[in-house]
Amino acid sequence: MTLFYRRMPKFDYIRPSTVEEALAALSHGEPVRNQVFSGGTDLIPKLKSRAIKAPPNVIDLKGIKSLGYVDFQSDDGLRIGANATIREVAQSTSVLANYTALAEGTGLIASNQVQHRGTVVGNICNAVPSADSAPPLLAHDACVVCVGGAGERIVPIADFFVAPSVTALAPGEIVKEIHLPRPKSGERSVYLKLASRGRMDLAVVGVAVLVVVKDHLIQQVRIGLGSAAPVPIRASQAEAALIGQRVTPELIAQAAAIAASHTTTRSSHRASAAYRREMIEVLVRRALTQVTVPTSSHV
Amino acid sequence: MKNIDLALTVNGRTEELTIPPNRTLLELLREDLQLTGAKEGCGHGECGACMIILNGKTVNSCLILAAEVEGADIVTIEGLKQGDQLHPVQQAFVEHSGMQCGFCTSGQVLAAKALLDENPHPTPEEIRDGMAGSFCRCTGYTKIFESVEAAAHLLQDHQGAKL
Numbered sequence: 001m002t003l004f005y006r007r008m009p010k011f012d013y014i015r016p017s018t019v020e021e022a023l024a025a026l027s028h029g030e031p032v033r034n035q036v037f038s039g040g041t042d043l044i045p046k047l048k049s050r051a052i053k054a055p056p057n058v059i060d061l062k063g064i065k066s067l068g069y070v071d072f073q074s075d076d077g078l079r080i081g082a083n084a085t086i087r088e089v090a091q092s093t094s095v096l097a098n099y100t101a102l103a104e105g106t107g108l109i110a111s112n113q114v115q116h117r118g119t120v121v122g123n124i125c126n127a128v129p130s131a132d133s134a135p136p137l138l139a140h141d142a143c144v145v146c147v148g149g150a151g152e153r154i155v156p157i158a159d160f161f162v163a164p165s166v167t168a169l170a171p172g173e174i175v176k177e178i179h180l181p182r183p184k185s186g187e188r189s190v191y192l193k194l195a196s197r198g199r200m201d202l203a204v205v206g207v208a209v210l211v212v213v214k215d216h217l218i219q220q221v222r223i224g225l226g227s228a229a230p231v232p233i234r235a236s237q238a239e240a241a242l243i244g245q246r247v248t249p250e251l252i253a254q255a256a257a258i259a260a261s262h263t264t265t266r267s268s269h270r271a272s273a274a275y276r277r278e279m280i281e282v283l284v285r286r287a288l289t290q291v292t293v294p295t296s297s298h299v
Numbered sequence: 300m301k302n303i304d305l306a307l308t309v310n311g312r313t314e315e316l317t318i319p320p321n322r323t324l325l326e327l328l329r330e331d332l333q334l335t336g337a338k339e340g341c342g343h344g345e346c347g348a349c350m351i352i353l354n355g356k357t358v359n360s361c362l363i364l365a366a367e368v369e370g371a372d373i374v375t376i377e378g379l380k381q382g383d384q385l386h387p388v389q390q391a392f393v394e395h396s397g398m399q400c401g402f403c404t405s406g407q408v409l410a411a412k413a414l415l416d417e418n419p420h421p422t423p424e425e426i427r428d429g430m431a432g433s434f435c436r437c438t439g440y441t442k443i444f445e446s447v448e449a450a451a452h453l454l455q456d457h458q459g460a461k462l
Contacts, residue, residue, distance in 0.1 A: 117363070
């Protein structure tokens with residue numbers, strides 16, 4: 001049983017105003033490195049419960065005013081800065097219009113209070129397999145712009161999650177932004193979250209699907225799965241079974257079964273591994289059906 | 300630890316304090332300012348009993364370091380009523396018995412106010428969704444949602460009266 005402490009452990013507080021200052025502070029700290037945060041909605045509970053050791057300094061990134069953007073350009077796509085809150089992304093007109101799965105995934109994270117502080121970048125840096133922003137970012141084929149002493153580097157989202165709570169960030173690096181490519185014409189996407197209390201629970205499983213269907217043929221498909229493996233994953237085998245094929249209920253059912261058979265689900269107090277695997281199949285089938293149903297604008 | 304000097308506005312008053320860096324905003328409000336309306340229900344940002352309004356947005360104060368709110372504008376439950384005049388949301392909760400033990404009520408009222416500020420005519424589903432971050436162990440939520448619906452009507456009447 002986890003002991004729950006009422007008071008915070010001891011640490012000092014730094015508020016840099018530039019990325020360079022933040023990186024300089026980040027590369028120090030003994031015996032535990034200094035720790036960055038923006039929303040604090042993951043860091044503070046971890047410090048309180050002693051799940052992590054208190055660093056000498058917590059580094060508040062919110063002093064870096066230039067990182068709060070949610071910026072959509074039709075030729076470049078969407079860039080989400082490190083300090084952009086979950087609510088800002090979930091309610092952004094550009095996101096709602098162009099990245100449905102992301103709008104739905106971020107909109108289902110916790111409460112409005114948490115969404116007003118927590119950030120999407122923080123959600124992926126926390127890197128739990130159930131993160132609701134992760135399957136949509138996988139389906140949208142996002143990439144993560146990391147910045148450290150050696151400069152910037154770009155990590156595809158599928159490579160960003162290394163293990164539960166472990167990302168591809170090197171020591172001394174932070175995420176500057178998440179970049180989603182510009183949407184293709186005819187793209188449709190959705191995020192489905194299975195949880196007993198809706199938004200407020202972590203996802204038992206989460207499924208994001210993005211497709212482009214033309215003349216009943218699947219031209220493009222990406223399926224992101226949460227809580228199906230130690231990290232958020234793409235259902236690549238299911239995708240391979242769908243690409244170029246004609247949309248039918250049988251094909252969808254087949255692909256959903258393939259997706260579920262390639263998961264390594266875990267039993268926890270929320271659900272058993274077997275239930276999770278079954279629900280992956282159910283949600284992938286529902287999500288594929290939802291995004292391939294002809295709308296009035298389709299012939 | 301190095302203490303930090305803070306100046307911020309709470310319920311319209313300027314407050315200047317010196318606090319340790321590991322103080323949470325909830326601790327500052329309850330222990331340094333004696334504004335005990337915000338409660339520690341869970342301490343990790345799930346129950347909403349510690350909710351306050353920070354720069355116009357509802358937040359869980361247990362998840363915020365006091366050091367983060369330099370220059371901020373904060374409204375707590377204590378700041379809702381004007382003199383002896385209850386805020387329409389408070390009035391609705393009183394009239395419709397939107398509380399039993401009252402521990403979650405500060406957060407529920409603020410969540411309702413924020414919801415109705417953004418969406419003056421919420422559907423029942425929108426009320427449930429907008430209030431999702433405020434847990435209650437006593438009421439089963441029915442009276443809380445009825446209070447929110449009543450508050451929506453009260454606020455409409457007030458708007459009508461102003462025009």
